[in-house]
Amino acid sequence: GAGVSQSPSNKVTEKGKDVELRCDPISGHTALYWYRQSLGQGLEFLIYFQGNSAPDKSGLPSDRFSAERTGGSVSTLTIQRTQQEDSAVYLCASSLLNEQFFGPGTRLTVL
Amino acid sequence: KQEVTQIPAALSVPEGENLVLNCSFTDSAIYNLQWFRQDPGKGLTSLLLIQSSQREQTSGRLNASLDKSSGRSTLYIAASQPGDSATYLCAGTTDSWGKLQFGAGTQVVVTP
Numbered sequence: 001g002a003g004v005s006q007s008p009s010n011k012v013t014e015k016g017k018d019v020e021l022r023c024d025p026i027s028g029h030t031a032l033y034w035y036r037q038s039l040g041q042g043l044e045f046l047i048y049f050q051g052n053s054a055p056d057k058s059g060l061p062s063d064r065f066s067a068e069r070t071g072g073s074v075s076t077l078t079i080q081r082t083q084q085e086d087s088a089v090y091l092c093a094s095s096l097l098n099e100q101f102f103g104p105g106t107r108l109t110v111l
Numbered sequence: 112k113q114e115v116t117q118i119p120a121a122l123s124v125p126e127g128e129n130l131v132l133n134c135s136f137t138d139s140a141i142y143n144l145q146w147f148r149q150d151p152g153k154g155l156t157s158l159l160l161i162q163s164s165q166r167e168q169t170s171g172r173l174n175a176s177l178d179k180s181s182g183r184s185t186l187y188i189a190a191s192q193p194g195d196s197a198t199y200l201c202a203g204t205t206d207s208w209g210k211l212q213f214g215a216g217t218q219v220v221v222t223p
Contacts, residue, residue: 033210033211035211042214042215042216043200043211045212048210050208056210059210093211095208098160098162099143099160100145101157102147102156102157104153105154
């Protein structure tokens with residue numbers, strides 16, 4: 001079956017611009033996670049959604065980052081007023097029971 | 112906060128040798144432990160999940176064990192092949208739905 005998909009695969013933007021990254025989880029998976037992978041920080045958790053519960057936003061690095069999940073399916077991660085330190089690969093994962101499955105990621109480059 | 116450490120950071124072996132990758136964590140209250148593989152420029156591929164009540168999992172040439180009391184997990188890859196060259200990451204959660212806390216990974220090169 002289809003795995004987790006993310007778009008775009010690559011995004012180049014200028015400092016100060018807003019960007020939106022999209023994640024389509026595996027159909028039927030109730031949990032959705034965003035992570036960030038950067039050279040200096042490794043893989044770090046950003047935010048997670050579980051069903052209709054309030055999201056766990058404890059990993060978001062600043063208030064420039066936000067995410068929403070519509071209809072319990074597709075999720076969008078928004079970064080406002082991008083900074084060069086936001087350059088990283090943003091990975092989305094989904095889960096039904098314990099095991100997390102990852103998408104291919106979006107590589108964000110902020111010039 | 113859970114800290115996850117992977118040793119060694121890099122490993123190079125000739126084809127056919129067995130691989131042993133280590134992962135240690137600071138909080139013994141780990142719930143699930145998941146091993147992943149990452150190829151350059153790609154996302155993460157789940158290899159094995161060890162759930163809270165389990166001590167090991169096996170899939171083909173791969174075997175992973177989990178010892179919560181010592182805070183360690185080990186991934187064994189038998190009879191390595193060049194196609195096993197990748198970065199291997201371990202990650203743990205502290206509850207069934209929790210966020211994964213990742214180690215920095217072990218970069219493996221298997222030479223023909």
